[in-house]
Amino acid sequence: MFRTLTSTEMRSVNRSAVLEHIRRHSPVARSVIARDLKLSLPTVMRIVDELTAHGWVRPTGVKEWSSRRRRDLLEYHKEGHAVIGVDLGGTKMFGALANIGGEIIGERTINGHGTSDEASYAMLEEIIGELMRVPRPRGQKIRGIAVGAPGVTRAQDGVVEWAPSLNWRAYPLKQKLEKRFRLPCLVDNDVNLAALGEQWFGAGVGARNIALITIGTGVGAGLIVDGALYRGHNHAAGEVGFLLSQRAELDKQYTRFGALESVISGTAIAERAQRARTRAASKHHRQLTAQAVFDAYRQHEKWSEPIINETVDYLSIAIINISALLDPEVIILGGGVSDSADILLPAVQARIHNVLPKTPTLKVSTLGRRAAVMGAIAQIVYTTSDYFVARKLV
């Protein structure tokens, strides 16, 4: 729990701080970095040299800008490295090749998933293989591969403990990928990666405490607490699908899906709509999707209102409970259902104001389905550049 440091690791701490500063403020001059981070100028120089040599940072070429002398500014070298990120969703696999600035170079999607553990893995290998063959700017190397899996993952050793949709159980994914592709590989929960993605490139930029709620096939949350991903004691933090919001739910058993999940997930919304419609019209309409229910609501079709209202209510309760417990700066809505944020956000906003003393900022994911892939970039930068953080206990 208490990690010790050598001088080299102290350098890593400082290097992380400098790189992070440049990433967030580029273009920026060395002297500004020194001032902001309270480092001496020689130290900043040395670290910047190191970062430049490794392709994380480069001089802009642009000179001067304000009073007195300005020499070349520095910027985060977006094109310095490429990263492969894959989001293994519940229903499809989405992979991207991107540079470390979050610019996507190539994408691949495969619908459906494997029927066995090895079939799922083969599809993943296929996607990664294709992405590795996508042409990149000359000299740009792939720095690593990060995979987000829907289920319980042990990020430390890269084992997927349980991912039902892929038929993986105690599956040593990282090990297999590293053996196959000979690159640093890394496995995490898909929602965790998405939260990190929003923190680096999306709606959570600049925030130190973030909750990303994704509502799609299922419901989950990724938590960033005091600046770092929080995974929990059993890798089960952020399982908001299992939140309870009624006393009656105590008497039921929830194994595959949680209580909240059975109300507000896209699947659940569609199911309720299906039931309402067959009751109302006594004839089967086409298969309804959550999307269709929201569209109906936009068209003021009466039957959709109780469904949407119920969804809004239970989502509001979840958001209130998350805020009461975690007091994040921002709560981000992601996943397929967030396409209907135009309906959800204002409604939820109105509901939570009464009940909480302090309300977080509510936002919609700006990265959408790419969130996890963007988080993959962040994770690869973290691990391959030895990110260390230090903190003084208050």
Next chain:
Amino acid sequence: MFRTLTSTEMRSVNRSAVLEHIRRHSPVARSVIARDLKLSLPTVMRIVDELTAHGWVRPTGVKEWSSRRRRDLLEYHKEGHAVIGVDLGGTKMFGALANIGGEIIGERTINGHGTSDEASYAMLEEIIGELMRVPRPRGQKIRGIAVGAPGVTRAQDGVVEWAPSLNWRAYPLKQKLEKRFRLPCLVDNDVNLAALGEQWFGAGVGARNIALITIGTGVGAGLIVDGALYRGHNHAAGEVGFLLSQRAELDKQYTRFGALESVISGTAIAERAQRARTRAASKHHRQLTAQAVFDAYRQHEKWSEPIINETVDYLSIAIINISALLDPEVIILGGGVSDSADILLPAVQARIHNVLPKTPTLKVSTLGRRAAVMGAIAQIVYTTSDYFVARKLV
């Protein structure tokens, strides 16, 4: 957010690790520390010398113990320093003088609280003054004063933003105390200190992720996340009193007390009992307390059952929600109501097993009303010995 380090601070990181190791494993030999913490022996020697010189650690005098040579072992020097901790509860003030090993040297309690902000402060000063005059082992100096306030506190600058029971609003407590007592002073939320206390000396020893739920006059929680106290973006993390567990609660306004608080707090239990009794017997009994309701339940008095069942249910929901979101290793029950844990714990235990994939360990506070004061010790040790922690991002 990204803090930089100098060599001296690197030393602080390592010193913290060594002190922490000795605190948790004493008596222990230098060579063992080096092995466990992956430090070289010379470094451990130097740090231990430093710690000994400052009174944090001392040689046991006891020699050897196993194969080959063993020289003097080291132990945490419990009596090395004294600390004053004060818990400003909702209804009474409880202060203690203790050594850094958590052994109490003297205690003082004042019932009730001031009618104005300055009256409350005067009472606090009075308690601290008395504790400073309690005779201590010779040579033992008071290292600092930590105060836990019921309400919103800014630990960083020691300002109590809002503590209704004490009539404090934006009250610069730390500043006033330091001016008066000329010692390092420190102000935090009472439940936060209690959580820290349980982590150092109580039911949370060894755990990295802890939620302490206190149920007394009000309801609150202290969260320890990845080893450190988590306070949230607006110093409002752990406000479990505001958790919702029914859709109907969305339509009410909760300003002074939260929704959950109005059901499971000691006050709320007593109120419901009062109503039930007056209805049943149509004559006023003596003022009922939560304690009395639990006693009645133990005596199988029928009227108490629905009250206790309701309490158990909503507490279970809260615990389930906390687990789903935070996945702590242990959830500790504290506060006045935890005296009835013999009833609550097994009942809650039974309720949560069905609903959650992973359940945390449920425990009762082992420190009771002293929890916050014990946490005060921890905080003072943290701040006055410059605790730094370093962490590699996965």
Next chain:
DNA sequence: AGTAAAACTTTCTTGGTGTAAGTAAATTCC
């Protein structure tokens, strides 16, 4: 008694940070 092993000690090297003095570039002032 001699030997081996473990637990420190001492000495020296290495990595890294900061200070201080120095140089270069650009703006401002006269």
Next chain:
DNA sequence: GGAATTTACTTACACCAAGAAAGTTTTACT
């Protein structure tokens, strides 16, 4: 238009702290 001034960076060096390696002490075992 040149000198003074300010800012950005550079160089040289001192200092701090960790680790490696070799030396010393203590103890168990033969």
